[in-house]
Amino acid sequence: xxxxxxxxxxxxxxxxxxxxxxxxxxxxxxxxxxxxxxxxxxxxxxxxxxxxxxxxxxxxxxxxxxxxxxxxxxxxxxxxxxxxxxxxxxxxxxxxxxxxxxxxxxxxxxxxxxxxxxxxxxxxxxxxxxxxxxxxxxxxxxxxxxxxxxxxxxxxxxxxxxxxxxxxxxxxxxxxxxxxxxxxxxxxxxxxxxxxxxxxxxxxxxxxxxxxxxxxxxxxxxxxxxxxxxxxxxxxxxxxxxxxxxxxxxxxxxxxxxxxxxxxxxxxxxxxxxxxxxxxxxxxxxxxxxxxxxxxxxxxxxxxxxxxxxxxxxxxxxxxxxxxxxxxxxxxxxxxxxxxxxxxxxxxxxxxxxxxxxxxxxxxxxxxxxxxxxxxxxxxxxxxx
Numbered sequence: 001x002x003x004x005x006x007x008x009x010x011x012x013x014x015x016x017x018x019x020x021x022x023x024x025x026x027x028x029x030x031x032x033x034x035x036x037x038x039x040x041x042x043x044x045x046x047x048x049x050x051x052x053x054x055x056x057x058x059x060x061x062x063x064x065x066x067x068x069x070x071x072x073x074x075x076x077x078x079x080x081x082x083x084x085x086x087x088x089x090x091x092x093x094x095x096x097x098x099x100x101x102x103x104x105x106x107x108x109x110x111x112x113x114x115x116x117x118x119x120x121x122x123x124x125x126x127x128x129x130x131x132x133x134x135x136x137x138x139x140x141x142x143x144x145x146x147x148x149x150x151x152x153x154x155x156x157x158x159x160x161x162x163x164x165x166x167x168x169x170x171x172x173x174x175x176x177x178x179x180x181x182x183x184x185x186x187x188x189x190x191x192x193x194x195x196x197x198x199x200x201x202x203x204x205x206x207x208x209x210x211x212x213x214x215x216x217x218x219x220x221x222x223x224x225x226x227x228x229x230x231x232x233x234x235x236x237x238x239x240x241x242x243x244x245x246x247x248x249x250x251x252x253x254x255x256x257x258x259x260x261x262x263x264x265x266x267x268x269x270x271x272x273x274x275x276x277x278x279x280x281x282x283x284x285x286x287x288x289x290x291x292x293x294x295x296x297x298x299x300x301x302x303x304x305x306x307x308x309x310x311x312x313x314x315x316x317x318x319x320x321x322x323x324x325x326x327x328x329x330x331x332x333x334x335x336x337x338x339x340x341x342x343x344x345x346x347x348x349x350x351x352x353x354x355x356x357x358x359x360x361x362x363x364x365x366x367x368x369x370x371x372x373x374x375x376x377x378x379x380x381x382x383x384x385x
Contacts, residue, residue: 023173083159175187199260212285216290287337314366
């Protein structure tokens, strides 16, 4: 199910992909897959104990209530559902990370608890084949339709468990391949399970509350694929400077999240840099407007490209956290926009945000070039000319 803004967010090569994971055929040599089918009755009794369904993830549940209801209907009708793929955790025996099927497992959990992640009561809706169950929750079905309740409990959930994996690059590679079709997921939800700690969960919560980042991405609610979280954490990592970007985005973000988990252990929660980012986004939106902020400017066509561009966002947002830049933009926002258009007229800069965005050279080129434009403009009488 596509996010409402799938056509707004671009999929440039600065997003994580298979080239970040650096796995070889030898890395898969020790992997083995074990079929371990469960029925719903068994699964619902052990779900919280064996599978990581992080509360922060649950707040970003992708499926609608109608889709969840259809899934429950399929269990009763005995319609085959896609296999769930788990990986056994290295940290805890008989505990699993979900590579494919998290929405299905979350739906089972919510249905038997009787409430959705947002607190709304889980009552089935939109059912055609079993319309008698519309408006019913689990407790009501047990009382009024015991045969259907037994069918749900007895339904088989086909499951495969991966064991013997050597490092998390393998899981990212499998995850990437599973989600390389028409609906592309952010690796951030897998990172939440592999890089455990309070940092990502706090960013998920904080970005859910911030209107600026949602407005920038054309969202009315937090992005269900957590791409807003990915964008925020990448910005924080580049501006922090303690982790050096070496051309591998996955390793860069993983290492940074681990570092921030250590910060939490020492100092407690401190997301002041995320507050600064949201303030910067608000200023950028006011200067450019929501349709043009963090978009490439196409000089040959004298217009802004439509999709949100992550590489463009990194450098613009990076400059806008500077107080002197903020002051100048507030005074002359149109000059700031003109400055961005001039930067996009530079062939090397344009290539660094369009073609080879993930390389070290391209990353250095776009930050150096844009910050050079900013420094020169600030120097000239503290205004953009």
